[in-house]
Amino acid sequence: MDAFNNFLQGSITLFSDPINILIFLGGVIGGMLFGAIPGVSMLTLAAILLPFTAHLSAEQGIMLFSVMYCTGVYGGAITAILFNIPGAPENAPTAFDGYPMTKNGQAGKAVGAAVMCSALGGVVSTIIMMAATAPIADWAISAFGPPEIFALVFFGLAVAASVGAKTFWKGWLSILIGLMIAVVGLDPVGGIERYDFDMPYLLAGIHFIPTILGFFAVSEIFVQAEKKVRGSYKAPKLSVDFPSLSELFAHKFAVIRSIVIGFFCGILPGIGATLAAFMGYNEAVRWSKTPEEFGKGKLEGVISSETANNAATGAAMIPLLALGLPGGALTAMMVGVFQMHDMQPGPLVFLTSADLVWVVFAAMFYANCSILLIGFLETKTIINLLRIPFQFLAPLILLLATVGAYAVRGLTIDIVVMFLAGVVGFFLRRSGYSIAGIVLGLILGKIGEQTFAQAMQMLHFEWSGFFDRPIALGLLIAGFLTLCGSIYGAFFKKAKTPQTPDPDSA
Amino acid sequence: MGRLRPGHLVEAGFWLGLCLFLYVYSFEFDKNIEIYKFGASGWPRAIILLMAIAAIGQLIHHYVKGDETSSQIISAAVDDGSEEAAHAAHHETVKWYLSTFALLAIPFIYMRVPEWIAGTSEPGDAGLHTARLIVAAILIAVVVYFIRHHRVRVMLMLPLFFAALLEDFGFYALAPFFIIGVMYLFGERRPRPMVLIMALIFGFMLTMFVKILYVGLPVGNIEPFYSIGSWVVTVLQ
Known part of the structure; x- marks a missing residue:
């Protein structure tokens, strides 16, 4: 009942302030559009907006990002279905059947299924998140000290290394380079300067905003520039023909299964919605009586993937808000928003800023509902907006990123760092490294080193101290097992990754 | 092997x-x-x-x-087409990498060489301003020479060069040319849409950030660019 009252209070706060409503609507439409426009993603928009959240309250900033997260995950399905270009990794399995459906003239039905299932998965996940986050945070306050947080960071990074790059080793190198960037500046215990190369600029560390902008927004433009040289995609055939309720009801088990899978995957730090979408899709194939029809334009493929990835969005907020640990690139940027307001996400947020938490929860709930509304009413408009030529979008994105990087501290060197990060990101991406891994490493690196130092001081520098703390020990073992499994897989298993079926062969 | x-x-x-x-x-x-x-x-x-x-x-x-x-690894999830694009465009050879890194040196040449020529790093020094103007003009000519046939390489370098020039020439004088340059590198060749879109984007940036949000963008150090930048800010704010 408390949760319901808090939700009502959050809803009132959200809708009683016109600025909040404006930010909410901006987040809903912006997330959906940037998720849907080929070549950019909600992460691009989030990176551009990150510096400007300093002008908003912490409540508004986090609310904006969480709303974009919900609608952006859905928006990415549109490009996956229409162009075979997933807006984000979590939409990749949607393309397996969504794009063949477009080829078969059923784009509208695929988009309609994505609308309904994204909304459903997201709403259910948000409701569970509202019920579960506060008790987990309460428990975390007493059960989670520095050793446990360090162990969770280790576990999260171990899991993240196995998703997102071309090989396990490249996943680890991506994360380690992020951790190394986080080392630059003053060390957290003694305040000793590290890797500053006698440059005063580096004393305060490499700022995460220009770095994130460079890795996500700028490198994306460079990748698109290269694709443009090669010659690009063809415009799809458009139709709007939503699936009937009975058609969706026929897939009720797929929906329920995907919600469960999505939620449990989303709660794991480091992987979240991407693994959720793939597992949702794979399970749908495994449980199907006609698995051979998947990859040729089967509605259930779109339903499973889109339900699971949106179900992961609410769950991904649990480790962020209850433990202060981001699970992916966008939640890592949310940590940035907290830090810009001199706050640290974690269990204490529920005590010190309960209003913030419940406004964010309410906003996520309504954002998922709005996917349904806007998806049904505005799909045609969104599809037509996708026709904006990229050559007109690219300079706008680059200039927005320029202003974003400069606005943080008023230093042109931040702009140079951002574009340099863009160039580095471009070369790393084309070599199969993970940009999300670098950013996770960058954000978790500071938390990891600080909690490691605190843990070792607490345990009097005795490693055996971890054996007396079951949660920390369990997480460390889980992390090591994940690592060992990945190393075993890297050397001894044959690759059997899901491949996008060739629609022309259908 | x-x-x-x-x-x-x-x-x-x-x-x-x-x-x-x-x-x-x-x-x-x-x-x-x-x-x-x-x-x-x-x-x-x-x-x-x-x-x-x-x-x-x-x-x-x-x-x-x-x-x-x-x-x-969930490879399909991370396959954003960048590797495939690099392969299809034959941008994986040692020669391509070497020439790309050579072009990427341009912004750093601008950051270092004028100070070396003028023998000072004093920001207000007139000799340094002249050296920067001359070096910038030469490097811009080099960029224009390469822009038609090395689009991806120039695309990687152009934003960095833009960032390197910002401190001296200011956002207001450089941004219109930067917008047109990026559109050109993305294959746009029609002058009228280029000018129209440039005006729209530049107008949006000025209205949104200078007029509404009061973000102080770099106005430059070198005349007449400093005066142009200051004039734009005065008019808008």
């Missing part, structure tokens, strides 16, 4: 070289901290060690499996 290609060796060499450099540099701050026995260099050195292990693991992986994707 197993399935190793020269590129794999270069990649491993890069990572191991980086590890060696970072390790050697860590002695610069290898100081004891009374309350923390691992000192300031313990954490970075642990990361360096793991990086070296991962780089060697990656090399062994290439030796055994070539470019095959690890079975644990």
